[in-house]
Amino acid sequence: MPLPEDEHTGHRVREQRRLARLTQRELADRIPYSLSLLNQVECGARPATPGFVAAVAHALRVDPSKLTGPTVAAALPADRLLALVAPIREALDRFDLGPNPDLTHVRPAPALVAEAAALCRQVRATHLRAAARALPTLIVELTHTVWTEPSAALWRALASAYRTAHDVALKLDYPDLARVALDRMGWAAGRASDPCIEAVQRYKRATLWRCATSMPLITSGQALLAGKTSREALAVTGQLHLGLATVAAKNADATAVATHLAAAREMADRVGGEAGDVHWLSFGRVNVELHEIGTSITMRDFDEALGRARALKLPQSTPTSRRARYLVDRALAEMxxxxxxxxxxxxxxxxxxxxxxxxxxxxxxxxxxxxxxxxxxxxxxxxxxxxxxxx
Structure with a gap:
């Protein structure tokens, strides 16, 4: 069945009525309006007056805004979400201020590098709040240290911390903060002189933009790795092909989807096994299969998506974040x-x-x-x- 695309008030009335487990007749009996009018409002044939909305909201015991405006998913109350993300935003803003004279204790460089990797693991395990709480201190200490004891390893660790900030912000529904974090990631990656990290940053940027901008971002990332044959470069190149397949799916270009998925499979074969250790991309054959499901869903080929989803057996080593995404995609295809x-x-x-x-x-x-x-x-x-x- 196609997903409902109309967003009129009647559509939301029907949605909330069904969630309340009421028939149209049962709801009509609870409001001072006829069953015929309720049916016409739900179908979009008649507008919902303020009085009608108020009566239905009262009968369903919901806030009127549930019926009149788009709802927003919130994992936490707004004040608790803000308490998590505000310190991250402040830490990101210190990127170009040099050494921090207010710091009284800074961990040794090896400890900071290890902490950056640990927070990446937490995000892959979907422990978002724990990662969000630890990120500001890590970013502040790394920012201070790269200005006082600069090294390629520290710049890479700072780029990794910025990438984690992007992931956390995006998963907590703060896309603007995610973009700021990616800008910082690009700044740090350039100072690390690491083309693989720069390519990953462009891939991540592409996921935040519309298709017209996504394509050149990903292809520029591929250009950074042209001719490189290391396992790291092959894994990142393969992930870029998966990104291009996703963009092509949004453009309903089935030929380009097939081309890029085939190129990604070739890279996965050359990498061998699952390259979960390469920039936390989890690139490999399983990731290619997950993208085959995702691109089929994007192109609304749900039979193909469901067939692939039912055939896929995720290994125990699959990161929790990837497993959860598979389960949600499977749920959508089954629906x-x-x-x-x-x-x-x-x-x-x-x-x-x-x-x-x-x-x-x-x-x-x-x-x-x-x-x-x-x-x-x-x-x-x-x-x-x-x-x-x-x-």
């Missing part, structure tokens, strides 16, 4: 195939293993909304999931 119970089960599993990430994935929201519209009355488990994402 499109009409398997509501199975879809909800995969969503519940994704929520269990990676709640912070799962809550913010757009596919989670699309799947839950699709499940609501498949059901005349949403089961309790679906209603709970919808409330969890703020629907």
């Amino acid at each position: 499109e195939a009409g398997s509501a119970r199975t879809s909800l089960g995969f969503l519940a599993e994704a929520r269990k293993i990676a709640p912070e990430q799962t809550r913010h994935l757009p596919a989670t929201r699309a799947t839950i909304r699709g499940l609501v519209h498949m059901s005349r009355r949403a089961p309790d488990s679906l209603g709970g999931m919808a409330r969890w994402i703020g629907l």
